């Protein structure tokens with residue numbers, strides 16, 4: 001479970017996230033929605049221990065990210081700009097992450113299969129399309145078979161087949177009782193994947209509830 005309580009983060013005195021509170025429950029896909037600049041990435045960065053809050057807390061399973069005993073086995077994340085070394089082969093990139101987190105090697109092949117990159121596993125990442133890089137990022141997030149998945153704009157750059165694949169995967173993941181939070185600026189697209197939505201605008205939560213109910217109003 002993810003619990004954000006009265007979270008505030010300012011940049012140069014200006015709040016990017018302003019007194020934000022919400023809970024993300026397991027067993028559902030939750031969309032974190034809002035226009036560009038609304039504060040989604042900032043919230044996720046604090047949640048994942050990449051930024052410090054100015055106030056409030058962001059907890060995963062009751063702990064701050066940096067206090068987790070097995071971070072990669074607890075939470076898998078896809079964030080902008082955290083890509084692999086371009087010269088590396090995809091399979092080596094994943095193997096390296098697995099080894100440094102004591103994740104069994106066979107899991108590398110499982111996640112490559114899950115995202116549909118088995119055939120391209122030995123290619124260097126620099127030859128990958130945007131969609132393939134995105135899928136590799138999702139594969140890395142899945143490596144530790146984590147209880148919680150946090151994905152920032154996971155279907156960006158994917159072709160329709162890739163979108164379908166990622167969508168099915170996230171739904172299955174949530175159906176197995178795990179927690180899935182995905183951010184997007186595309187409400188209609190997210191409505192096809194997510195059960196619930198948390199809507200943020202200008203750093204504040206403006207709606208939270210089942211997506212069906214929310215989109216009916218628009």
Ligand code: ADP
Nearest residue numbers: 011015016034035036037038039040041042043
């Ligand atoms: P979203 O992910 O919803 O597009 P962000 O969390 O990236 O929104 O941004 C929220 C606000 O915070 C924006 O006004 C953005 O310009 C600002 N912001 C984000 N990161 C930084 C940073 N490192 N330095 C200064 N301002 C930032």
Ligand code: ADP
Nearest residue numbers: 046047048049051052053056057058059064065
């Ligand atoms: P410490 O004081 O233990 O060295 P840091 O300097 O790394 O901690 O962090 C500065 C502050 O930010 C600390 O008070 C820490 O509790 C807080 N902090 C960091 N991550 C989070 C989070 N996800 N939620 C709430 N507070 C956090």
